[in-house]
Amino acid sequence: MPNLKASIKDVKKTAKRKEENLSFKLAMKKVIKELKDAVLEKADKKKLEELLQKSYKTIDKNVKKRIIHKNNAARKKSKLAHLVAGLVR
Numbered sequence: 346m347p348n349l350k351a352s353i354k355d356v357k358k359t360a361k362r363k364e365e366n367l368s369f370k371l372a373m374k375k376v377i378k379e380l381k382d383a384v385l386e387k388a389d390k391k392k393l394e395e396l397l398q399k400s401y402k403t404i405d406k407n408v409k410k411r412i413i414h415k416n417n418a419a420r421k422k423s424k425l426a427h428l429v430a431g432l433v434r
Contacts, residue, residue, distance in 0.1 A: 366412050373413075376403045377425065384428055393429050400425055 347353050380396040401422055408418045 373403045376400045397429050
């Protein structure tokens with residue numbers, strides 16, 4: 346445990362940021378899981394497109410907040426696009 350007042354504050358801020366980042370990551374994973382479930386259920390094209398756009402938006406928000414790296418986001422988005430494109434044809 347740190348002794349200096351500023352260091353104690355830094356530990357508290359880090360814990361708070363970690364908690365917030367985790368909630369954003371979990372929200373992103375939830376949206377992606379919804380899309381994958383819809384793909385498994387073979388939902389209609391319109392619903393898949395809506396879920397794909399929603400997942401893109403969530404991923405992009407996490408990149409903007411520097412929660413995930415932009416290359417990681419690009420990889421996730423590409424994987425989801427291929428998944429949906431396989432069913433939409």
